[in-house]
Amino acid sequence: MLHLKADELIDPELETMFYYHRKLNYWTIVHDHDFYECFLITDGRVHHIVNGVRQLLTEGTLLFIRPHDTHSYERVGEEEAELLNINFRSSMMEQALAYLGEGFSAERLTDAELPPQCTLSREDAAWLIRQYERIQTGAAEGNRQVRSAARGMLIELLDRFFGPPGASSRPDAPAWLNQLLERMKDKSMLAEGVEAFYRLTSYSPEHACRVMKKHYGVSPTDWINDQRLAYAALLLTQGEASILAISLECGYGSLSYFYKTFADRFKQTPAHYRRTHRKTAIPVHGPAWQ
Numbered sequence: 001m002l003h004l005k006a007d008e009l010i011d012p013e014l015e016t017m018f019y020y021h022r023k024l025n026y027w028t029i030v031h032d033h034d035f036y037e038c039f040l041i042t043d044g045r046v047h048h049i050v051n052g053v054r055q056l057l058t059e060g061t062l063l064f065i066r067p068h069d070t071h072s073y074e075r076v077g078e079e080e081a082e083l084l085n086i087n088f089r090s091s092m093m094e095q096a097l098a099y100l101g102e103g104f105s106a107e108r109l110t111d112a113e114l115p116p117q118c119t120l121s122r123e124d125a126a127w128l129i130r131q132y133e134r135i136q137t138g139a140a141e142g143n144r145q146v147r148s149a150a151r152g153m154l155i156e157l158l159d160r161f162f163g164p165p166g167a168s169s170r171p172d173a174p175a176w177l178n179q180l181l182e183r184m185k186d187k188s189m190l191a192e193g194v195e196a197f198y199r200l201t202s203y204s205p206e207h208a209c210r211v212m213k214k215h216y217g218v219s220p221t222d223w224i225n226d227q228r229l230a231y232a233a234l235l236l237t238q239g240e241a242s243i244l245a246i247s248l249e250c251g252y253g254s255l256s257y258f259y260k261t262f263a264d265r266f267k268q269t270p271a272h273y274r275r276t277h278r279k280t281a282i283p284v285h286g287p288a289w290q
Contacts, residue, residue, distance in 0.1 A: 001070065004033035006089050013143040015092040016150040018132050019085040030072040036093040037065040037085065038157065040120065040128055044081030047074040050115060058202075060125055062161055063117045064109055071115075084132060088154060096154050105164045118161050118179055121200050128157070173215035176201070177208075181223070190228050191251040194221050228252070229265045236274040243270045 010017045024046060041061045048055045048063070050071035057063070065071065067090060075081065088096075097106040109116050120128070131153045138146055163182075170178065180201055183189060189196045197220045198205045212220050228250045235246045247258035247270075262270050 002029045002031040004031055004035075006033070006035040006087075010035060010087055010089050011143070012089070014147055014150065015089045016135075016147070016154070017087045018136060019087070020132065021083050021085060024073060024075060024081045024083065028073045030070060032068065032070045033087075034067050035090055036067065036088045038088070039063055039065070039083050039085045040125060042082045042084050042125065042129065044079050045076045046081040046083065047076055048072075049074065051113070053114060057117075058119075060120045060122070061117055062120050062128075063115050064162055065115050066110055069115055084129065086132070088150075092151065092154065096151065096158060099155065100158060103164070104158070108164065109162055116162055119176070119202065120161065121183070124161070124183075131157075170215050174211060176203075177211055177215065184224065185227060187231065187249065190224065190231060191249065193251050194224055197224065225261065226265075229262060232258070232262060232270070233266065233273065233277075236270055237277045243274075246270070 020042075024044075030049075039062070041057050041059050043059055045056060045058050048057050048071060050065075050069055056076070097104065097110075100106070135146055135149045135153065138149060180197070183200060184197055189200075198208065201208045203211075209219060212218070212223065216223060218226075232246055232250045235241060235249065236243075239246070241249070243258075244255055247255050250258070252258040252261075259269060262273070266273055268276070
């Protein structure tokens with residue numbers, strides 16, 4: 001078995017190193033390393049053998065590899081695959097996890113039997129590739145700038161893709177569903193609606209709907225509507241946007257329908273809800289919102 005060392009691969013001033021494998025060979029040598037690694041399958045499929053377990057990874061899969069993991073790759077038949085590999089010195093990862101604090105529950109990642117993984121949407125995968133390109137092209141600016149950019153990327157990567165499940169997650173539900181619902185809380189996903197829900201899952205709409213009803217007791221459409229209304233209520237109490245603008249931001253194409261669903265949920269109109277719940281630390285003269 002090959003043991004890879006950070007001192008031989010990762011510049012101590014940069015603390016991170018990217019490798020974009022455009023064409024994976026038939027197999028790789030079984031290895032471990034004294035640093036952390038995140039890799040994203042950007043195209044195709046690949047067999048991943050890790051800690052004695054054989055996994056089939058598909059496009060969009062992101063894995064979090066720890067120093068104690070032993071792994072290798074094998075091609076799937078004659079298929080070609082591409083992967084983006086990001087290596088982090090242990091000191092950099094440990095500082096990032098410490099910065100995220102106890103609420104992040106880093107042991108979920110570091111102590112799990114198998115490396116944590118998640119499936120990225122095309123948009124999320126494109127974001128990570130853009131970070132790679134941005135940091136690589138910024139190398140001319142100097143190591144300090146590159147290191148700062150890489151640290152910022154690492155913090156967002158951890159929080160965005162490997163953050164703790166929300167308080168509303170159901171422990172008995174499949175991990176893919178809990179992860180999907182966390183992603184659906186993003187305002188752009190809520191605005192897109194149920195189309196985003198079905199687009200982000202690799203399962204058929206019928207299967208995803210059945211699993212959703214089994215574990216959450218509601219359909220994807222009902223869950224999304226509830227999240228939209230909760231977000232609208234937040235905007236009404238914390239922002240100064242008009243009610244029309246809020247309804248549009250939350251994905252409602254009809255203002256009258258927004259009023260109806262909001263009143264059904266909160267037993268008052270959006271305007272009345274804003275008047276009774278809005279608080280501000282900035283004194284204003286006259287009406288501050290409508």
